[in-house]
Amino acid sequence: xxxxxxxxxxxxxxxxxxxxxxxxxxxxxxxxxxxxxxxxxxxxxxxxxxxxxxxxxxxxxxxxxxxxxxxxxxxxxxxxxxxxxxxxxxxxxxxxxxxxxxxxxxxxxxxxxxxxxxxxxxxxxxxxxxxxxxxxxxxxxxxxxxxxxxxxxxxxxxxxxxxxxxxxxxxxxxxxxxxxxxxxxxxxxxxxxxxxxxxxxxxxxxxxxxxxxxxxxxxxxxxxxxxxxxxxxxxxxxxxxxxxx
Amino acid sequence: xxxxxxxxxxxxxxxxxxxxxxxxxxxxxxxxxxxxxxxxxxxxxxxxxxxxxxxxxxxxxxxxxxxxxxxxxxxxxxxxxxxxxxxxxxxxxxxxxxxxxxxxxxxxxxxxxxxxxxxxxxxxxxxxxxxxxxxxxxxxxxxxxxxxxxxxxxxxxxxxxxxxxxxxxxxxxxxxxxxxxxxxxxxxxxxxxxxxxxxxxxxxxxxxxxxxxxxxxxxxxxxxxxxxxxxxxxxxxxxxxxxxxxxxxxxxxxxxxxxxxxxxxxxxxxxxxxxxxxxxxxxxxxxxxxxxxxxxxxxxxxxxxxxxxxxxxxxxxxxxxx
Ligand SMILES: Cc1cc2nc3c(=O)[nH]c(=O)nc-3n(C[C@H](O)[C@H](O)[C@H](O)COP(=O)(O)OP(=O)(O)OC[C@H]3O[C@@H](n4cnc5c(N)ncnc54)[C@H](O)[C@@H]3O)c2cc1C
Ligand SMILES: Nc1ncnc2c1ncn2[C@@H]1O[C@H](COP(=O)(O)O)[C@@H](O)[C@H]1O
Numbered sequence: 001x002x003x004x005x006x007x008x009x010x011x012x013x014x015x016x017x018x019x020x021x022x023x024x025x026x027x028x029x030x031x032x033x034x035x036x037x038x039x040x041x042x043x044x045x046x047x048x049x050x051x052x053x054x055x056x057x058x059x060x061x062x063x064x065x066x067x068x069x070x071x072x073x074x075x076x077x078x079x080x081x082x083x084x085x086x087x088x089x090x091x092x093x094x095x096x097x098x099x100x101x102x103x104x105x106x107x108x109x110x111x112x113x114x115x116x117x118x119x120x121x122x123x124x125x126x127x128x129x130x131x132x133x134x135x136x137x138x139x140x141x142x143x144x145x146x147x148x149x150x151x152x153x154x155x156x157x158x159x160x161x162x163x164x165x166x167x168x169x170x171x172x173x174x175x176x177x178x179x180x181x182x183x184x185x186x187x188x189x190x191x192x193x194x195x196x197x198x199x200x201x202x203x204x205x206x207x208x209x210x211x212x213x214x215x216x217x218x219x220x221x222x223x224x225x226x227x228x229x230x231x232x233x234x235x236x237x238x239x240x241x242x243x244x245x
Numbered sequence: 246x247x248x249x250x251x252x253x254x255x256x257x258x259x260x261x262x263x264x265x266x267x268x269x270x271x272x273x274x275x276x277x278x279x280x281x282x283x284x285x286x287x288x289x290x291x292x293x294x295x296x297x298x299x300x301x302x303x304x305x306x307x308x309x310x311x312x313x314x315x316x317x318x319x320x321x322x323x324x325x326x327x328x329x330x331x332x333x334x335x336x337x338x339x340x341x342x343x344x345x346x347x348x349x350x351x352x353x354x355x356x357x358x359x360x361x362x363x364x365x366x367x368x369x370x371x372x373x374x375x376x377x378x379x380x381x382x383x384x385x386x387x388x389x390x391x392x393x394x395x396x397x398x399x400x401x402x403x404x405x406x407x408x409x410x411x412x413x414x415x416x417x418x419x420x421x422x423x424x425x426x427x428x429x430x431x432x433x434x435x436x437x438x439x440x441x442x443x444x445x446x447x448x449x450x451x452x453x454x455x456x457x458x459x460x461x462x463x464x465x466x467x468x469x470x471x472x473x474x475x476x477x478x479x480x481x482x483x484x485x486x487x488x489x490x491x492x493x494x495x496x497x498x499x500x501x502x503x504x505x506x507x508x509x510x511x512x513x514x515x516x517x518x519x520x521x522x523x524x525x526x527x528x529x530x531x532x533x534x535x536x537x538x539x540x541x542x543x544x545x546x547x548x549x550x551x552x553x554x555x556x557x558x559x560x561x562x563x564x565x566x567x
Contacts, residue, residue, distance in 0.1 A: 011381075013497050014517070026381075037498050091359075120387075123346045123362070124362060125350075128351070130319070131351040134426070136318075136319055138347065142491070158255070158260075159441060159444075163434040163435075168429065176494070207393075208360075208392060209360070210392055211387045212375060213388040214380065214387055215388065217385070217524060220542055223544065225545075225546050226546070228549030228557075231558040232564065234545060234547065234561070235562055238506065238545070239565065242527045244526070
């Protein structure tokens with residue numbers, strides 16, 4: 001069995017998000033990068049499913065050479081090899097096209113992504129790659145089990161869950177519950193240095209979106225404090241001032 | 246040219262977030278001086294379809310093919326794209342729901358369309374077609390220009406509101422060929438808690454954190470939420486410890502929500518938590534520590550012990566309702 005896991009390189013979750021160049025670019029100065037937390041979940045499940053000689057796990061990233069440490073981290077967690085499509089990720093459409101182009105003749109049984117990348121976060125890649133490859137996609141899954149060629153998947157829906165099966169190739173985006181994220185051990189870290197990381201060129205594709213500006217949320221006014229023994233005052237403010245109840 | 250809105254049904258009914266998507270799509274149709282068409286897939290009674298007229302849909306395409314009774318995003322995407330092509334729709338609107346998130350990207354690829362997911366405002370159309378959408382897990386917004394001829398927009402729940410716009414909706418049966426290969430996923434079971442308000446599109450949310458000490462103390466949180474008609478949520482450590490289900494975890498690595506009211510009880514307000522909730526319209530914080538960072542982004546706050554404040558709040562709410 002061959003599994004492909006899509007890895008995105010994102011700012012550490014404690015990053016204070018700011019912008020430069022007249023708010024047109026993300027300010028990368030001082031930012032630490034990590035493997036997108038959801039992608040670690042996807043990767044961990046892929047490793048579990050292939051452990052004991054049952055298959056191999058390849059990770060793919062669309063990005064520039066500065067992403068290599070993040071890709072090595074994925075190798076340290078336990079992926080067998082890695083591919084980097086050498087291009088700045090323009091938007092989800094561009095990234096998905098690159099992943100689909102790479103995967104189309106490689107015969108992966110399963111492709112996994114994270115639920116969303118915590119930077120641009122669209123939850124778009126899995127379904128887009130699925131469409132480019134014309135294979136089923138399941139978004140925001142909480143559980144993935146395999147029985148031969150058939151996968152049983154739980155996905156989140158409003159107020160509950162849906163259990164579904166899919167046979168043959170598919171792509172899914174993983175959320176919490178799919179696996180416990182694995183932490184690289186010393187042996188993993190050592191071997192990651194020598195595992196293959198192949199760099200390939202991007203294919204050209206038409207532009208469909210362009211971010212023209214970023215904004216940060218408007219700051220709120222100062223908090224109105226209400227004495228702890230006057231909860232009725234809070235209720236009345238929520239009712240007549242904020243008009244939310 | 247027209248605008249097409251996909252109206253997601255659950256057990257034959259439309260939720261408020263669907264009427265919101267229709268209201269939003271109608272406003273875009275007005276901007277573009279064109280008409281709004283809705284497309285529904287699955288078993289929905291005509292009387293329910295007619296409801297869509299209230300929010301401005303002048304035509305409703307009803308797809309009730311046997312194979313499409315339950316959600317298969319691949320096939321649904323094919324049908325919606327086919328309808329868009331047939332009716333000359335170049336702007337497709339969906340609700341940014343769990344299913345919408347699986348569907349919108351597939352439609353975008355089929356139509357070679359730019360996708361703005363998590364839209365929070367009407368597009369601005371001064372020469373360029375730009376949509377403001379959430380980015381960086383709620384820590385920022387990205388003004389995203391859709392440069393393609395076709396455009397797909399997935400609207401965040403509670404971002405626009407429901408707006409009535411009475412129109413008489415003409416219902417038309419729409420059939421589209423479904424390829425066998427589009428039916429790869431098969432639903433075995435749907436489990437839905439019908440007695441609870443669903444968190445992603447809830448207007449009011451009561452959320453609690455590690456300050457509550459243990460799962461046995463959630464009774465008062467549920468009671469408060471029940472009285473308000475609110476959904477319940479929690480911080481990450483709470484769901485990690487299995488005090489509450491993962492589906493309630495909000496924040497950067499949980500779900501992002503933007504209700505009208507978010508009440509945070511015993512939650513410190515870590516940056517990762519705030520990322521998912523800071524676009525709530527009104528935030529109330531109850532915390533015993535006056536230095537808790539959450540107070541910095543709150544509209545109203547009570548410094549006090551949750552075990553004393555919450556029961557009093559429940560009493561006050563009961564009195565208010567009486
Ligand atoms: C990669 C990563 C991703 C993360 N993603 C998320 C995420 O998506 N969502 C999330 O929530 N967190 C996330 N976190 C965790 C986050 O950093 C915080 O640890 C977490 O939000 C803290 O949860 P808490 O506020 O419930 O608990 P604590 O930080 O322990 O705060 C408890 C609060 O309760 C108050 N309190 C205690 N007793 C009482 C009482 N009797 N009455 C009133 N108040 C009381 C305390 O004053 C304190 O402010 C993430 C962390 C990492 C590293
Ligand atoms: N540049 C990238 N290279 C490889 N995979 C990516 C990239 N960006 C996003 N992904 C994958 O797609 C998922 C969803 O990303 P997004 O659609 O940006 O929210 C992520 O969790 C990753 O698994």
